[in-house]
Amino acid sequence: MIGRKLIERLARDGALGGATIDSLHAVDIVTPEAVAAPFPIGREAFDIAAGYVASRLVAARPDAIFLLASVVSGEAEADFDKGYAINLDGSRFLFEAIRHEQALSGGAYKPRVVFTSSIAVFGAPFPESIGDEFFSTPLTSYGTQKAIVELLLADYSRRGFLDGVGLRLPTITVRPGAPNKAASGFFSGIMREPLAGKEARLPVADNVRHWHASPRSAIGFLLHAATMDTGGLGARRSLTLPGVAATVAEQIEALRDIAGERAVSLIRREPDPTVERIVAGWPRNFDASRALALGFRAETRFADILNAYIEDEHVRLHD
Amino acid sequence: MIGRKLIERLARDGALGGATIDSLHAVDIVTPEAVAAPFPIGREAFDIAAGYVASRLVAARPDAIFLLASVVSGEAEADFDKGYAINLDGSRFLFEAIRHEQALSGGAYKPRVVFTSSIAVFGAPFPESIGDEFFSTPLTSYGTQKAIVELLLADYSRRGFLDGVGLRLPTITVRPGAPNKAASGFFSGIMREPLAGKEARLPVADNVRHWHASPRSAIGFLLHAATMDTGGLGARRSLTLPGVAATVAEQIEALRDIAGERAVSLIRREPDPTVERIVAGWPRNFDASRALALGFRAETRFADILNAYIEDEHVRLHD
Numbered sequence: 001m002i003g004r005k006l007i008e009r010l011a012r013d014g015a016l017g018g019a020t021i022d023s024l025h026a027v028d029i030v031t032p033e034a035v036a037a038p039f040p041i042g043r044e045a046f047d048i049a050a051g052y053v054a055s056r057l058v059a060a061r062p063d064a065i066f067l068l069a070s071v072v073s074g075e076a077e078a079d080f081d082k083g084y085a086i087n088l089d090g091s092r093f094l095f096e097a098i099r100h101e102q103a104l105s106g107g108a109y110k111p112r113v114v115f116t117s118s119i120a121v122f123g124a125p126f127p128e129s130i131g132d133e134f135f136s137t138p139l140t141s142y143g144t145q146k147a148i149v150e151l152l153l154a155d156y157s158r159r160g161f162l163d164g165v166g167l168r169l170p171t172i173t174v175r176p177g178a179p180n181k182a183a184s185g186f187f188s189g190i191m192r193e194p195l196a197g198k199e200a201r202l203p204v205a206d207n208v209r210h211w212h213a214s215p216r217s218a219i220g221f222l223l224h225a226a227t228m229d230t231g232g233l234g235a236r237r238s239l240t241l242p243g244v245a246a247t248v249a250e251q252i253e254a255l256r257d258i259a260g261e262r263a264v265s266l267i268r269r270e271p272d273p274t275v276e277r278i279v280a281g282w283p284r285n286f287d288a289s290r291a292l293a294l295g296f297r298a299e300t301r302f303a304d305i306l307n308a309y310i311e312d313e314h315v316r317l318h319d
Numbered sequence: 320m321i322g323r324k325l326i327e328r329l330a331r332d333g334a335l336g337g338a339t340i341d342s343l344h345a346v347d348i349v350t351p352e353a354v355a356a357p358f359p360i361g362r363e364a365f366d367i368a369a370g371y372v373a374s375r376l377v378a379a380r381p382d383a384i385f386l387l388a389s390v391v392s393g394e395a396e397a398d399f400d401k402g403y404a405i406n407l408d409g410s411r412f413l414f415e416a417i418r419h420e421q422a423l424s425g426g427a428y429k430p431r432v433v434f435t436s437s438i439a440v441f442g443a444p445f446p447e448s449i450g451d452e453f454f455s456t457p458l459t460s461y462g463t464q465k466a467i468v469e470l471l472l473a474d475y476s477r478r479g480f481l482d483g484v485g486l487r488l489p490t491i492t493v494r495p496g497a498p499n500k501a502a503s504g505f506f507s508g509i510m511r512e513p514l515a516g517k518e519a520r521l522p523v524a525d526n527v528r529h530w531h532a533s534p535r536s537a538i539g540f541l542l543h544a545a546t547m548d549t550g551g552l553g554a555r556r557s558l559t560l561p562g563v564a565a566t567v568a569e570q571i572e573a574l575r576d577i578a579g580e581r582a583v584s585l586i587r588r589e590p591d592p593t594v595e596r597i598v599a600g601w602p603r604n605f606d607a608s609r610a611l612a613l614g615f616r617a618e619t620r621f622a623d624i625l626n627a628y629i630e631d632e633h634v635r636l637h638d
Contacts, residue, residue: 080418080478099399123554135454137473137555144474148467154456155463159399235442236456 001175002116002218003068004033009219011037016064017227027057028069048090049082054097058111061101064226067091067115072182076142087145091115095152099161113153113164114225117238119211121147121168122283131287132240139281154237157230165225166238170213170286170298174309183278187212191251191306194266195259195315203272206249209284213243214308217298224296232294242288242298244305254303258310259317320494321435321537322387323352328538330356335383336546346376347388367409368401373416377430380420383545386410386434391501395461406464410434414471418480432472432483433544436557438530440466440487441602450606451559458600473556476549484544485557489532489605489617493628502597506531510570510625513585514578514634522591525568528603532562533627536617543615551613558615561607565621573622577629578636 007026014037015021025042026032032043046053048069058065069090076083095113102109120143121136136147153164175188186203187210193200213221221241233239246254256264288296299305309315326345333356334340344361345351351362365372367388377384388409395402414432421428439462440455455466472483494507505522506529512519532540540560552558565573575583607615618624628634 133454135452136470138470139477139554141474141478144470147470151455151457151463151467151470155460158458159460235458 001177002172002215002222003028003066004035005215005219006066006068006222007032007035007037007041009223011035011039011041014038016223019063023060025057025060025062047086048093049085051089051093054090054093055100057094058097058101061105061109062111064112064114065094065098066222066226067094067113070116071142073118073120073140073142074182076145077140080141083141083145087142088148091149092152095156095162099156102161110160111162112226112230113162114222115149115153115164115166115238116222117146117150117166117168118143119168119170119240119283119286121150121238124281124283126283129285129287130240130283132236132290150238154235157237158235163230164237165228165230165233167221167225168238168240169218169221170211170241170243172215172218173212173305174313175215176309176313183275184210184282186275187248187251190248190267191255191309194255194263195310195317197266199266199268201270202248202267203270203275204248204279205271205276206252207247208276208279209245209247210279210282211243211245211284211286212302212305213241213298214305214312216308216312217243220298221296228295239291239294239296240286240288241291241296243286244299244302245285246302250302251306254301254306257303258306320496321491321534321541322347322385323354324534324538325385325387325541326351326354326356326360328542330354330358330360333357335542338382342379344376344379344381366405367412368404370408370412373409373412374419376413377416377420380424380428381430383431383433384413384417385541385545386413386432389435390461392437392439392459392461393501395464396459399460402460402464406461407467410468411471414475414481418475421480429479430481431545431549432481433541434468434472434483434485434557435541436465436469436485436487437462438487438489438559438602438605440469440557443600443602445602448604448606449559449602451555451609469557473554476556477554482549483556484547484549484552486540486544487557487559488537488540489530489560489562491534491537492531492624493632494534495628495632502594503529503601505594506567506570509567509586510574510628513574513582514629514636516585518585518587520589521567521586522589522594523567523598524590524595525571526566527595527598528564528566529598529601530562530564530603530605531621531624532560532617533624533631535627535631536562536624539617540615547614558610558613559605559607560610560615561617562605563618563621563624564604569621570625573620573625576622577625 021039023040031045071083071086123137123139138144150166157164174191189200340358342359350364390402390405442456442458457463469485476483493510508519
């Protein structure tokens with residue numbers, strides 16, 4: 001979802017950081033959808049866990065590389081080998097291919113690499129607000145793999161092989177499209193479905209707090225990371241990004257303010273102990289002052305996240 | 320040095336955690352020296368960076384595995400490929416071999432794995448005293464590799480493939496033997512050489528503070544890690560170990576108290592800006608309360624470290 005929105009945005013802008021885009025190469029495990037753009041877009045299906053792929057991808061020496069590929073948390077937990085192969089080895093193959101391409105270029109090639117990490121690098125018990133200096137103790141294989149790639153990104157950057165920025169994205173809310181099976185899916189569902197006149201299931205209590213940013217902000221993060229001056233990052237290449245720490249009750253209030261009581265009445269409370277337990281282990285609030293100081297911007301109220309969804313997805317309000 | 324001392328200690332004890340040792344298998348890049356013991360000791364030369372080695376090493380299903388192998392900091396910085404091959408891939412091959420051996424055993428095999436990490440997982444700027452929750456921002460490839468293996472050790476432990484303990488050892492002082500070229504070598508040299516009636520070079524100022532433990536304490540750490548109840552570790556499998564935060568001046572005072580003015584007079588002050596710069600980037604003091612609560616013990620005064628050296632290496636005092 002983020003990859004497609006990023007390509008659409010780049011196609012619309014035709015430029016990145018003031019420089020006209022000559023071409024774009026989109027790679028995914030399945031062939032990415034076509035997007036109309038003022039520059040050629042190559043589209044290919046590759047498995048980045050295959051060692052021979054990465055050198056082929058960097059052979060054209062792209063100036064900016066967005067590394068978004070991931071096996072999600074549940075799958076990385078269920079399939080140990082697949083999670084490490086894609087989330088760790090796939091990233092490392094890419095970094096190694098860049099290092100060797102730099103050598104082939106006589107030292108000239110050094111791309112910006114934007115890597116989407118995750119707040120899953122942090123593990124409970126948490127302080128009230130998690131700062132950038134809180135340590136990485138992931139409690140999932142997914143979080144472990146992301147934390148390892150953050151370390152590699154920092155070392156390859158420090159050694160001058162690439163110019164990396166790691167982004168720990170908040171949960172992206174409101175996700176457009178159909179409901180998915182992720183444990184976090186209801187945070188979007190209780191907004192998206194009622195706005196479409198449909199019922200939505202709420203499996204946790206109203207006082208559950210979570211960390212959100214809109215898809216629009218997520219794309220803004222990626223573009224800023226691709227164009228910012230990385231001098232201010234020093235050796236600490238990964239950042240916790242700004243978001244909105246909102247309770248479910250605050251989400252519902254925003255929905256009431258914007259879409260009215262009828263929308264809110266479509267939220268069905270169906271406590272689910274399994275989801276409650278999973279969500280209880282997640283961090284709730286972050287201190288993103290470092291990312292803010294480096295120019296990353298996000299919504300500051302949940303109502304703004306909801307309005308961004310309504311605008312970007314052309315939602316018609318019925319009340 | 321630590322590996323040899325560990326084997327000598329195990330040979331002397333004949334047991335580990337109350338259980339008689341049946342056999343020991345010692346592996347290094349060169350064939351380890353023979354040690355007399357009440358149990359058979361296999362000795363072999365292997366490169367753990369070769370993928371086929373690890374499964375062979377765990378085929379006998381040892382109950383305890385000490386993973387001490389490392390390319391040192393300077394070499395890992397000079398030879399990027401070698402550092403990653405040995406410090407990261409070698410460890411991961413071993414963990415993978417254990418996981419597959421567990422599957423072959425029908426789930427029964429789950430060894431204790433004691434991994435020697437390093438305080439190089441931490442990077443400046445530091446707080447006054449570095450706690451176990453200070454984040455890992457290594458400033459060397461060596462520190463990066465150690466931090467990554469800490470993450471792997473925690474994930475493989477959490478998944479139940481092995482029972483891991485990671486130890487961030489202080490600088491081992493006083494190292495016996497000939498002076499070596501490590502930037503930290505003088506911390507031992509200014510004690511060891513004067514005790515032997517020889518001159519020693521001091522390249523930094525007297526107020527430089529560093530974090531020390533004796534070889535005797537290091538062996539104690541390894542044995543405790545191999546036998547402790549790991550229930551108290553939870554998901555946080557790596558520990559900063561207790562040590563003595565001593566200035567060079569405090570080291571010299573201990574030498575004066577124990578060996579007299581004549582020994583101290585053999586320390587030649589020869590400031591070396593390169594060494595001063597390297598040492599300035601190192602952490603100086605740690606909060607090891609978690610390791611202490613878990614039963615790890617070390618010296619608390621530098622004089623005790625010096626006395627341990629004198630006893631263990633049978634040093635004759637001349638004053």
